Amino acid sequence: LERANEILPSIPKEHHNSVARFLESRGMIEEALEVATDPDYRFELAIQLGRLEIAKEIALEVQSEKRWKQLGELAMSTGKFELAEKCLENAKDFSGMLLLYSSIGDAGG
Numbered sequence: 320l321e322r323a324n325e326i327l328p329s330i331p332k333e334h335h336n337s338v339a340r341f342l343e344s345r346g347m348i349e350e351a352l353e354v355a356t357d358p359d360y361r362f363e364l365a366i367q368l369g370r371l372e373i374a375k376e377i378a379l380e381v382q383s384e385k386r387w388k389q390l391g392e393l394a395m396s397t398g399k400f401e402l403a404e405k406c407l408e409n410a411k412d413f414s415g416m417l418l419l420y421s422s423i424g425d426a427g428g
Contacts, residue, residue, distance in 0.1 A: 327354065336360060362386055366393060371402060384410045395419055 330338060339355035342348075343364065352364040352373070358381050365374040371394055378386045391406030392415065400423055407415040 332356060339364075359386075366390070369393075369397070371397070371399060375402065375406070378406070378409070382409075384412075388412050388415065391415060395422075 327335075327338070335354050335356045339351040339360065342351040342354060348364055348367055352361060352368060352370070355361045355364060358377050362374055362377040362381070365371075365377060366389065371390065374386075374390050374393075378390055387406045387410035391403045391410055391412060394400070394403035394406055395415075395418075400419065403419055404416070407419060
């Protein structure tokens with residue numbers, strides 16, 4: 320792995336996603352996340368790893384309702400209700416927000 324880190328700077332940026340996919344195929348998802356440059360691919364890796372803050376940063380970058388909803392559902396399932404609320408608001412997922420508010424007992428929502 321140290322050798323790979325030495326070689327990485329010499330690999331053109333446009334090939335970093337290929338390197339990341341190789342790392343992912345070898346079960347090195349954390350390393351793949353560090354190398355990947357494509358926001359959608361990085362988002363998927365962050366979700367796989369449960370790295371919600373990184374996924375949130377990427378969602379802020381790409382502003383995709385689909386990504387916000389995906390992150391919101393994961394945040395809700397892991398008990399991160401404040402993050403879930405923000406994500407579901409950004410996704411305009413009103414049924415998800417209703418579910419969130421009813422599960423945390425927030426009638427005002």
